[in-house]
Amino acid sequence: MIEQTLKHSTTSHTSGLLEPVWAEIVSITPEAEGISTFWIRFTDPAVAATYSFQPGQFNMVYIPGYGEAAISISSSSEDSALIGHTIRFVGNVTRAISRLKVGDVIGIRGPFGSAWPIREMEGHDVIIACGGVGLPPLRPVIYYIMNHREKFGKVYLLYGARTPSDLIFPKEYASWEEANIQVHVTVDRADEDWQGQVGVVPMLFYRFRMDAPNSLVLTCGPEIMIRFVVYEGLARRVQPENIYVSLERNMKCGQGSCGHCQLGPYFICKDGPVFRFDALQPYFNVEEF
Amino acid sequence: MQNEFIFGVNSTVALQKKDFDLLLKKLQELGYEVVGPRVDEQTLRYGQINTMNDLPKGYISKQEAGRFQLIHTGHSRYFDVIPGAQSWKQFLFPSRVELFELNKNAGRWDINRTESHSPAYAFIGVRGCELAAIQIQDKAFIREDFTDPFYQERRERAFLIAVNCSNPAGTCFCASMGTGPRVESGADLILTELDNVFLLKIGSELGRNVLNGLPVESASAFLLQAAERELEQASKKMGRTLDTEDLPELLLENLDAAHWQKINSRCLSCANCTQVCPTCFCWDTVDTMSLNGTETKRERVWDSCFNPGYSYQAGGNTRPTIHSRYRQWLSHKFGTWKVQYGTLGCTGCGRCITWCPAGIDITEEIAALRKEVKK
Numbered sequence: 001m002i003e004q005t006l007k008h009s010t011t012s013h014t015s016g017l018l019e020p021v022w023a024e025i026v027s028i029t030p031e032a033e034g035i036s037t038f039w040i041r042f043t044d045p046a047v048a049a050t051y052s053f054q055p056g057q058f059n060m061v062y063i064p065g066y067g068e069a070a071i072s073i074s075s076s077s078e079d080s081a082l083i084g085h086t087i088r089f090v091g092n093v094t095r096a097i098s099r100l101k102v103g104d105v106i107g108i109r110g111p112f113g114s115a116w117p118i119r120e121m122e123g124h125d126v127i128i129a130c131g132g133v134g135l136p137p138l139r140p141v142i143y144y145i146m147n148h149r150e151k152f153g154k155v156y157l158l159y160g161a162r163t164p165s166d167l168i169f170p171k172e173y174a175s176w177e178e179a180n181i182q183v184h185v186t187v188d189r190a191d192e193d194w195q196g197q198v199g200v201v202p203m204l205f206y207r208f209r210m211d212a213p214n215s216l217v218l219t220c221g222p223e224i225m226i227r228f229v230v231y232e233g234l235a236r237r238v239q240p241e242n243i244y245v246s247l248e249r250n251m252k253c254g255q256g257s258c259g260h261c262q263l264g265p266y267f268i269c270k271d272g273p274v275f276r277f278d279a280l281q282p283y284f285n286v287e288e289f
Numbered sequence: 290m291q292n293e294f295i296f297g298v299n300s301t302v303a304l305q306k307k308d309f310d311l312l313l314k315k316l317q318e319l320g321y322e323v324v325g326p327r328v329d330e331q332t333l334r335y336g337q338i339n340t341m342n343d344l345p346k347g348y349i350s351k352q353e354a355g356r357f358q359l360i361h362t363g364h365s366r367y368f369d370v371i372p373g374a375q376s377w378k379q380f381l382f383p384s385r386v387e388l389f390e391l392n393k394n395a396g397r398w399d400i401n402r403t404e405s406h407s408p409a410y411a412f413i414g415v416r417g418c419e420l421a422a423i424q425i426q427d428k429a430f431i432r433e434d435f436t437d438p439f440y441q442e443r444r445e446r447a448f449l450i451a452v453n454c455s456n457p458a459g460t461c462f463c464a465s466m467g468t469g470p471r472v473e474s475g476a477d478l479i480l481t482e483l484d485n486v487f488l489l490k491i492g493s494e495l496g497r498n499v500l501n502g503l504p505v506e507s508a509s510a511f512l513l514q515a516a517e518r519e520l521e522q523a524s525k526k527m528g529r530t531l532d533t534e535d536l537p538e539l540l541l542e543n544l545d546a547a548h549w550q551k552i553n554s555r556c557l558s559c560a561n562c563t564q565v566c567p568t569c570f571c572w573d574t575v576d577t578m579s580l581n582g583t584e585t586k587r588e589r590v591w592d593s594c595f596n597p598g599y600s601y602q603a604g605g606n607t608r609p610t611i612h613s614r615y616r617q618w619l620s621h622k623f624g625t626w627k628v629q630y631g632t633l634g635c636t637g638c639g640r641c642i643t644w645c646p647a648g649i650d651i652t653e654e655i656a657a658l659r660k661e662v663k664k
Contacts, residue, residue, distance in 0.1 A: 018388050018574065018587065019400065043397075064391045064398050065578035065585040073325075090603040105397055214436050229301030250602040255435045258592070260599060262621065264541070265628035286544045288613035 009275075014101065020062045020107025021047050025100055025221065032161070035133060037074060037086040038097065043105065053077055054115035055140030056246060056274045060254050061085060061097065062107030069093040070251040073111065074136035076143040086136035086168065100207055111115035112254035114274045116141050116218055117244055125153040125215040129229045131160045131201045133219030135168055137246055137273075140220065146179040153214065157266075157281045160186040160225075164194045169263065182208065202228035205236070208243040220246035230277060243277035294501040301490045302505040303512055306367075309341045309487060311503050316411040319499070324380065325413030326372055332359060333373035335380070338413055345370045352458040352528070352639065355648030357660065363651065368414050368482045371458035374644050376567035377419055380410050381443045382426060384591045388574070393583040406441075409446040416454045417469025418461075418638035419577040420476060422567030423449075429570045439589075448495065449630055451476035455519040459528035460639030462652055468636040470523040481516040488516050529639065531652045532659065534634065539659060540624035552615040555647050560593035562641035562649075563618065568634050569593070594618050614617045619654065 023040040030036050042048040053059075058072040069091065075084030089098040100106065116143070126145065128138050145152050157176065161167045162232045164187050173183045186197035197204065201221065218234040219226050226245055233243050249261035249268045256270035264283040266272060282289055296302050304312065316323050325338040327343050338344065347369040351358040357373060390401040406550075415423070423444075430440035454463070454470035463469030472479045476498035481488040488508050491497045563569040573592035578585040592599055594617045600607035606617070608614050626634035642650045 018589070019402075022398065023617075064393075065576050065582065067574060067576050088603075094603070103396075107398070248602065249607060250600055252572070252592075256432075257429070257435060257437060257570075258573065259594070260573075260592070262617070262625070264620075265625040267629075282541070288608050288610055289544060289616070 020109050022105050023108050025102050025104050025106065027102060028116035031086060032166050035088045035168055035175040037084050038082050039082040040106065041082055051080055053111035055118065055144055056116040056137055057107050057111035057113050058273065059110030063093055063096045066093050066096040072073030074139045077140045078144065078147060085136065086133065088133045104266065109254060112269055114272055116274055118144060121216050122151045123153065125211055125218065126155045127158065127210065127215055127217045129201055129217060129219045131225040135159055137220050138218060139169065142176060142181065149179055155181045156208060157181055157183045158201055160201040162188045164191050201225050202232045205232040210236055212238050215242065217243045240278040240281055241276055245275050245277055245280060246273045247275065248273065296491060296497065298491050298494060298497055301488055301508040301513065303486045303488055303508045304503065304505050304512050305486055308504050310594065313338060315499055315503065316448065319440050320409060321411035322408040323411045323413060323482035326370065328359065333370055333517055335375045341367065349456060350458055352460045352643045354642050354650045355645055357643050365484060366482055368452045369456040371461065374565045374640065375425060377412055377415060378567050381423065382440055382570065386439055386589050388587045388589055391585045407443045411448040413450050415449050415451045415476060417472045418453050418463040418636040419567055420472055421468035421636040422638065424475060425568045425632055425634060426570055428632065449476040451479045453479065453481040453520055455482065455523045456627045457526045458529065458639065460642040461527050461637065462529040462639060463637035464527045465531040466635060466637035471520050483512060483515055486512065488512060529652045531655060537624040537627045540620040541664065543658065543662050544620065546658060546661055549612045549616045552612045553610065555649055556611050556615050557647055558611045558614055559646060560595040561644045561646060563595060564591065565640040565644045567638060568636065575621045596653060619651065
């Protein structure tokens with residue numbers, strides 16, 4: 001029961017123990033109320049030339065004097081000229097980030113963690129189900145699919161936010177649909193102008209007919225949403241090993257050393273954040289574990 | 290010219306107790322900071338040992354759940370007292386260490402690395418449970434994919450004199466965990482204390498070099514037999530036992546057991562158990578900035594899974610209740626630790642029992658869980 005079914009990625013680290021490399025903020029894109037994307041470039045050209053990551057991985061973003069926050073990378077893994085972090089301003093560190101301007105310098109350690117199963121997805125249908133700021137860690141997957149569209153079967157994006165103004169990257173949905181990705185969007189609460197779906201993300205599974213034996217489900221978002229996305233997938237007989245979940249926990253090191261992000265036998269920073277669901281299954285319904 | 294030192298690794302030699310200072314002096318001359326148990330502020334702490342008079346001669350400790358008592362009996366033994374709250378962890382994995390400092394110059398931050406080299410420590414009197422704890426922390430800090438440079442530097446340079454434990458205390462259960470009271474290997478020298486002599490088993494080439502030139506003699510069969518008898522008796526003095534059968538499964542397959550809820554009314558979530566535990570390795574980072582915002586210091590400090598902030602993140606606290614934190618600690622120690630590092634995270638030293646202000650006893654908690662599951 002406690003056997004490991006772990007995915008390990010092997011990407012080179014840019015720095016040693018908690019020592020960051022520096023990156024300059026090149027531009028800031030406001031995405032929604034309290035959410036912006038920070039585009040950064042490493043100040044050391046040698047670092048910029050060698051830095052690479054896989055979709056789903058994250059960086060520890062450091063603001064001197066405030067500390068670090070684990071932030072997933074939301075830009076294309078095939079274009080690392082600028083690295084994008086889409087950040088919701090919600091804690092001490094991210095609120096400090098919200099006060100930064102173009103030209104300011106931040107510290108970066110990473111990339112850390114496991115990646116979305118790009119290879120396993122090839123030749124299959126892909127359902128990407130996410131909520132709120134669960135979309136940024138999946139945007140690199142969307143970009144990868146767009147760049148290599150022929151490798152994948154049908155692709156569905158199921159995305160939801162609290163209100164229409166909380167939806168992020170709305171201007172990109174049309175280009176995603178042009179790339180033959182079905183985009184289904186929902187909001188918890190509509191406003192006067194909203195013409196689309198109202199309801200939670202798992203309900204979007206009822207908007208299309210899936211070829212379950214041939215599908216992979218990728219999900220990231222609030223834990224309660226993940227739970228019901230997984231149920232909807234399992235209910236349609238998607239196998240647990242074809243469901244991938246990205247999790248979040250308090251993290252300090254990113255290297256499976258500080259202990260904070262443990263979930264059962266796993267260090268989410270190192271063994272995750274992307275897990276195959278069958279690896280999580282024994283601990284998934286244990287409260288406060 | 291010195292005579293050739295004829296004793297090899299794995300051989301056991303005898304050193305008269307009065308000559309032990311020569312060994313300490315040799316270590317000091319070699320540049321080691323010699324640390325060991327000493328009576329300090331009415332308890333037993335680990336600190337600098339200049340001469341053997343600093344060692345707790347004539348003391349024993351009486352330990353029960355939530356209770357530590359140092360007793361002076363006046364006997365002739367130096368190593369008969371089971372240690373207090375401190376462990377060697379504080380030297381290899383200090384509770385606070387500076388990672389780096391940053392200075393702001395023209396909008397850019399310059400890193401000043403802390404160039405302080407740690408001292409080379411010589412540990413005097415590492416017990417079997419403590420040696421096992423060091424070996425368990427080795428697995429957490431020195432991994433194939435990640436090595437902690439602060440720990441590694443201290444660990445590699447440390448000289449270990451282990452001691453065979455002949456007088457276990459009431460909260461000890463190392464025999465159950467298979468870590469003591471006897472030390473087989475893993476130290477540079479392994480000491481057994483008899484009335485007038487110390488027997489020293491040479492555990493490494495380094496240990497052999499340190500003994501070279503000291504007035505040691507071959508240990509006679511009589512002395513070896515006497516040492517053997519001491520250790521056999523020691524196992525019987527063990528105050529507690531723990532049934533280790535299928536421990537990871539017991540914990541991880543019963544995460545919803547009713548027993549966990551019963552912890553809520555007793556555990557204070559004070560984190561004492563994790564701070565005294567010689568294997569607990571969790572740490573946090575602390576940033577301290579100068580008032581003018583131009584200098585900042587980043588430090589690493591011990592953390593505990595019992596601290597509310599430990600599992601706090603923007604979305605809330607993953608483990609808001611005390612029993613969920615206790616379950617995390619226990620299921621890590623006796624369950625998931627095995628998956629992560631191939632060994633249990635407990636060595637049976639008993640510190641978490643002794644230093645729990647509520648007297649919670651992990652051996653009893655495991656037994657109670659076992660009982661509930663069997664029903």
